[in-house]
Amino acid sequence: MDFEFYPFDAQSCNANISSYAYTDDVIQYEWVERNPIDAERDLEIAQFDLIGKDCTSYTQYFTTGNFSGLSVFFFLRRQNGYHVLQTYVPTILIVVISWVSFWLDPNAVPGRVSLGVTTLLTLTTLASGIRSQLPPVSYVKAIDVWIGVCMIMVFGALLEFTFVNWLANKKIMKNRMPFHIPRCLSGTDAHEEDAYGQPIPPPITYLFHARCIDRLCRALFPGFFLVFNIVYWPYYLHKQTHAHNFDDSGLSIPTC
Known part of the structure; x- marks a missing residue:
C-alpha cells in the first residue's frame, strides 16, 4: 500500500487466479462478458469506499x-x-490554545511557560499515537506534514515567549536609543502622557517593544496557519478525488 497521501489516499488491491499445473493448451480462464464481477450494492468496507473495479x-x-x-x-x-x-x-x-500566550504579559513566566510546554507535550503524545497505528515507511505522509507544521507553530509560540521575555527585561543603554515602534503596534504603551495628563517617564527596559512583538504575533501566527490550511486541504483532497488514472498494470481505473 502507498501511504504518501495518508489519510487522503486511494489504494488499488488485486487478486489473481491462475493454473499452476495445466498449460493454456489444456485450460484457459476467461471472464464472462456480462457482469463478470457480481458484488453487493450495499457492500461496506471499514475505512474505505469501493469506488470501482476492473478485470x-x-x-x-x-x-x-x-x-x-x-x-x-x-x-x-x-x-x-x-x-x-x-x-x-x-x-x-x-x-489555537498555544496562541493564548500572546495575550499574556511578557513577564508572566509561569503562565506562558506552562501553556507552551503543555501544548507541545500534548501534541507530541498525539503524534506518537498516530504513528503507532501505521507501518514505518521511509517517505513523508500527508499526516506527517500536518503534524510537523502544528509542532512548528506550537514550538514557535514558545520561542517567541523566550525572546519577548528576554527583551522585556533587557535594560536600555543610556548612550543607545531604542528602536522605533510603529504607531499601529504601539497601543497605549507608547503614549507620552497617562490618563491624568502626567508625563510618563522614559522606559528603562524594552518592555514596550516586547508587547509590540506580542501584538504582531497575534496576527502573524493565525495568518500563517490559515494560509497553510488553504493550501493543505484543497491539495490533498484534490489528490484523493482525482487519483491516478492508471495503476502499475496499466489498467484504466473507473471513475464511478
Whole structure:
C-alpha cells in the first residue's frame, strides 16, 4: 500500500487466479462478458469506499509452458471522517490554545511557560499515537506534514515567549536609543502622557517593544496557519478525488 497521501489516499488491491499445473493448451480462464464481477450494492468496507473495479485475463510465459490466469482489481478510497474528528480537530485546537500566550504579559513566566510546554507535550503524545497505528515507511505522509507544521507553530509560540521575555527585561543603554515602534503596534504603551495628563517617564527596559512583538504575533501566527490550511486541504483532497488514472498494470481505473 502507498501511504504518501495518508489519510487522503486511494489504494488499488488485486487478486489473481491462475493454473499452476495445466498449460493454456489444456485450460484457459476467461471472464464472462456480462457482469463478470457480481458484488453487493450495499457492500461496506471499514475505512474505505469501493469506488470501482476492473478485470482482465492474462497469460504467464515460462520455460515449462504458458499458463492462463485472471486478475480482478478493486479501487478503494479512504474515508476521512475518523481522522478529521480524532486527529485534525484536536491538533487545530491545540495550536489555537498555544496562541493564548500572546495575550499574556511578557513577564508572566509561569503562565506562558506552562501553556507552551503543555501544548507541545500534548501534541507530541498525539503524534506518537498516530504513528503507532501505521507501518514505518521511509517517505513523508500527508499526516506527517500536518503534524510537523502544528509542532512548528506550537514550538514557535514558545520561542517567541523566550525572546519577548528576554527583551522585556533587557535594560536600555543610556548612550543607545531604542528602536522605533510603529504607531499601529504601539497601543497605549507608547503614549507620552497617562490618563491624568502626567508625563510618563522614559522606559528603562524594552518592555514596550516586547508587547509590540506580542501584538504582531497575534496576527502573524493565525495568518500563517490559515494560509497553510488553504493550501493543505484543497491539495490533498484534490489528490484523493482525482487519483491516478492508471495503476502499475496499466489498467484504466473507473471513475464511478
